[in-house]
Amino acid sequence: MTTLNLVLMGLPGAGKGTQAQKIVAEFHTVHISTGDxxxxxxxxxxxxxxxxxxxxxxxxxxxxxxxxxxxxxxxxEDDTNAGFMLDGYPRNLEQANALDKMTAKLNKPINAVINIHVDPEVLIERLSGRFICKNCGATYHKLYNPPKVEGTCDVCGHHEFYQRDDDKPETVKNRIEVNTKLNTPLIDFYNDKKLLYTVNGDQDIDDVYKEIQKVLRAI
Structure with a gap:
C-alpha cells in the first residue's frame, strides 16, 4: 500500500477539522496541524x-x-514515515516550494492535495450564524441550532442576544476573502502538478468523506 502523504486544504468553515479526524481514523496518517x-x-x-x-x-x-x-x-520525525497529513500548511507559494524541497530531501513526497470546496457565500452564512444569549451565555445558530421559540432563549427565557465580533458577517467575509486570496495560487500550483483533488464540501459530512475516501483508496 502506498504511504499517504497529504495536504488538506479548505476555507474556514469548510469542515476540514471534521474530515481530518475521519481520515486519521481510517488511514492512520499523522495529522500535522501547524498550530499544534x-x-x-x-x-x-x-x-x-x-x-x-x-x-x-x-x-x-x-x-x-x-x-x-x-x-x-x-x-x-519517525512517526511520519507511515504517512502524514498537513493541515494549515503551506499557506502561500513560497511555503509550497519549500515543502517540495523538504519532502524531496526527506524522501516523503506529497501524493495528494485534498481541497474541500464550499461556495464562499455559503461559508459566510455558516460562520456568521452564531449568536449568544446575553443573560446566560447559551449559544445558538440561526441555521443549525435556532431557539425553539424565535427570540427567546431555551435555557433562561431571556430575549436579548448578541454576536461575538469574530462571528459578525463583515468580519467573516473579510476572513474568507483573505483566505481565498492565499488559497487560489496554491490550488493552481497543485493542479499543475496533477496532485489536486477537489471535493464538494457543501453536502452532508458523511457524503463529503465518501468523496475523500474514494480519492485516497484509489492512490
Whole structure:
C-alpha cells in the first residue's frame, strides 16, 4: 500500500477539522496541524520554536523561513514515515516550494492535495450564524441550532442576544476573502502538478468523506 502523504486544504468553515479526524481514523496518517506544531516547538524550546516565539510574543506573523523550519523538523520525525497529513500548511507559494524541497530531501513526497470546496457565500452564512444569549451565555445558530421559540432563549427565557465580533458577517467575509486570496495560487500550483483533488464540501459530512475516501483508496 502506498504511504499517504497529504495536504488538506479548505476555507474556514469548510469542515476540514471534521474530515481530518475521519481520515486519521481510517488511514492512520499523522495529522500535522501547524498550530499544534508551533505550540509543541515553543514548549519544547527547539531552535525554531524559540525563533517563532520571538515573533508571536510581539504579535507579528512568523516568517516563512521559521515556519518552514518547524514543519521540516516535524516531518523528519519517525512517526511520519507511515504517512502524514498537513493541515494549515503551506499557506502561500513560497511555503509550497519549500515543502517540495523538504519532502524531496526527506524522501516523503506529497501524493495528494485534498481541497474541500464550499461556495464562499455559503461559508459566510455558516460562520456568521452564531449568536449568544446575553443573560446566560447559551449559544445558538440561526441555521443549525435556532431557539425553539424565535427570540427567546431555551435555557433562561431571556430575549436579548448578541454576536461575538469574530462571528459578525463583515468580519467573516473579510476572513474568507483573505483566505481565498492565499488559497487560489496554491490550488493552481497543485493542479499543475496533477496532485489536486477537489471535493464538494457543501453536502452532508458523511457524503463529503465518501468523496475523500474514494480519492485516497484509489492512490
Amino acid at each position: 506544531i508551533f505550540r509543541a516547538a515553543m514548549k519544547n524550546g527547539t531552535k525554531m520554536g524559540i525563533e517563532a516565539k520571538k515573533f508571536i510574543d510581539q504579535g507579528n506573523l512568523v516568517p516563512d523561513s521559521v515556519t518552514d523550519g518547524i514543519v521540516e523538523d516535524r516531518l523528519a
